[in-house]
Amino acid sequence: MQTFFHYYQKEITPQIEAIDIFLKTEAQPYNLKEVAGLLRLSEAELQKIRKDEGISTINTNQFFEMMRKGSSRFCRMLCRELLCGGDRYTPKDIAYIYDLSIQDVEEAAKGQTVFLAKDLPKLYKNIKFDDKRCLF
Numbered sequence: 001m002q003t004f005f006h007y008y009q010k011e012i013t014p015q016i017e018a019i020d021i022f023l024k025t026e027a028q029p030y031n032l033k034e035v036a037g038l039l040r041l042s043e044a045e046l047q048k049i050r051k052d053e054g055i056s057t058i059n060t061n062q063f064f065e066m067m068r069k070g071s072s073r074f075c076r077m078l079c080r081e082l083l084c085g086g087d088r089y090t091p092k093d094i095a096y097i098y099d100l101s102i103q104d105v106e107e108a109a110k111g112q113t114v115f116l117a118k119d120l121p122k123l124y125k126n127i128k129f130d131d132k133r134c135l136f
Helices: 004-025 032-039 043-053 060-069 073-084 091-098 102-109 117-126
Strands: none
Touching: 004 032, 004 117, 032 043, 032 060, 043 060, 060 073, 073 091, 091 102, 091 117, 102 117
């Protein structure tokens, strides 16, 4: 059994960093295949979103719109983070964002009801996480 911190560092952080680097370094309009890979969507789904939303080229704003509409677990997690995110998080927020057991998160919180964003790694280190469970 590992902790959620280990999973977050191994699986989530690299994906978020890849998106950050991509958005900061790639010229717009973005390549559909690359965007699909970053958002863990099929190219067909991304094409459908483009068509449904009337998006002709993908720039930064459209990237986030496509993320909001994407069906991948990663897209849904990012959307929940944007919805709840900010400076402060409750155990309920963390459970919701990452699709974790509220009981596991509350147990890890040890009675603390609010966490600043900078303190989340401490909480993540206390959340038990089955290493066979893959969120994304």
